[in-house]
Amino acid sequence: MNVVEVKNLQKTINGREVLRDINLFVKQNEIYGLLGKNGAGKTTTIRSILGLIKKDYGYIKIFGEEVEKIDYKRVGVMFDCETFNIDWTIEDNLKSMCYIYGADEQDIFSYIDLLQINQVDLKKKFRHLSKGMKRKVSLISVLLPNPDLLILDEPTSGLDPEMQIVVRNFILQLKKEGKTIIFSSHNLQETQKVCDKVSIVNEGETLVEFPIQKNYHIVKGEFTGLDMYKIKNTDLYIMGDELIKNFGISDYKVVESLEEIYMLAAGGDVVYGK
């Protein structure tokens, strides 16, 4: 079953078509990366999925339900840190959240270990925390209600490399615990390391959605019935080994990096060729 299903999502804000054709399909226990330039529409897509913005047109389902019927306890969302009391310590902030969500305070301690927060840090006031530490606390707060689906808007942006690794490993651990995770990112290497599937959004439309693989076959041409593998607005397809074999295709380019796929789809300045 798809945990999140979005088809042909459209939204105009202040006379501007911010979302023109967003499509995404996220399966249970998948880590799904939403990629795109600044202003591509990632945050607006996330806000629409959550029902924070009313869609103009399209189909959005979470756990098979319409947005209006979602059980929000099953969805954890991390945008930024504005829900914290900045004059309280990390510990007091998180304990108050346990109280609100009816969560077990012990959960805080298992998460702080995984995110390498120590006892001294726990006693620090939120206003005195580094950006990375705020991000970690924010992640824990999202997890306290024990959601099945996590939606994280650029969870590692602005973090130093070490913090990025800690948060990335934490996300992988959450997958092992059975969570489904969607996150938006500008970091292609990170996305390649962590995600099962990605989609590339550009100017409010999903250009392509594909599973992360060791390498990709880029095929040029027109293939009827294979639209789901096509990079929108191009004559290029991303195909796996099986399709290449089934269609007997011998003329293709093997691409190893997500970066190259991204540039083919959204960058526009990488030329196709063997």
Ligand SMILES: Nc1ncnc2c1ncn2[C@@H]1O[C@H](COP(=O)(O)OP(=O)(O)OP(=O)(O)O)[C@@H](O)[C@H]1O
């Ligand atoms: N309330 C609003 N009023 C006007 N324009 C808006 C509004 N919300 C979003 N937009 C515009 O919609 C476009 C998409 O914004 P969005 O924040 O979804 O992009 P994004 O892909 O998340 O970008 P970034 O990577 O920079 O966070 C942008 O051009 C933005 O200026």
